[in-house]
Amino acid sequence: MTLKHVFLAALATLAAVTLTAAGPGSGTITGKITYDGTPAKQKPIDMSKEPSCASQHPTPITTETVVTGPGNTLENVVVYISAGAPDEAAPSAPVNFDQKGCQYVPHMLAFQTNQELKISNDDQTSHNIHPLAKINQEWNKSQPPGTPPIIAKYDKAEMIHVKCNIHPWMSGTFAVLKNSHYSVSDKDGNFKLPNLPPGKYTITAWHEPDQEMTQDVEISGSETKTVSFVFKLKPY
Ligand SMILES: [Cu+2]
Secondary structure (H helix, E strand, C coil): CCCCHHHHHHHHHHHHHHHHCCCCCHHHEEEEEEEECCCCCCCECCCCCCHHHHHHCCCCCCCCCEEEEEEEEECCCCCEEEECCCCCCCCCCCCCCCCCEEEECCEEEECCCCCCEEECCCCCCCCCEEECCCCCCCCCEEEECCCCCCEEEECCEEEEEECCCCCCEEEEEEEECCCCCCCCCCCCEEEEEEEEEEEEEEEEECCCCCEEEEEEEECCCEEEEEEEEEEEEEEC
């Protein structure tokens, strides 16, 4: 091999590395979730039977089935690509779900199929976590204070309601998804799906207990497309 050949081989390697780095694509879908109608009034939570938790909440707390912000924005909506993107292997990093002050943090947790889910109890009381899976295997586990995290995985995509068998007010959702293109709307209703390769996508926005909306979006290059969803809410 001559020096020139070595140089050309090195260039080819560099090109391959650059291509790999550009892999995920550079299109973005972003937008805002808002609502029309009347959201369900959130109920105050009485934690007086669990003083170690009650003392962690200096201001009164309520249920979180509908969390809204100024300008009719809606938090905790999971937005994901439901068609047009290939299924992906789970990332190696786990996702964390905490029981803190007898509440689930976060209330809505999105992650991928077969991704490690690490459930921690930060409280001075026992919890019994019970994800009400219907497609995946259902289970419930007790977790006394000071015990190690519970490690779990789900191998099928599903929206799973999570409850505690000890504290009836504890409620959350696991959104188990098939690829990494997902986002949970923040307190201003914003979501963002970056790193999209060109393609035709269906995006789904899902809000508990079972309300969903879809839109088709095409990405042709490195553009940002803005999409909004307006959920019709009624008190229940
Ligand atoms: Cu509990």
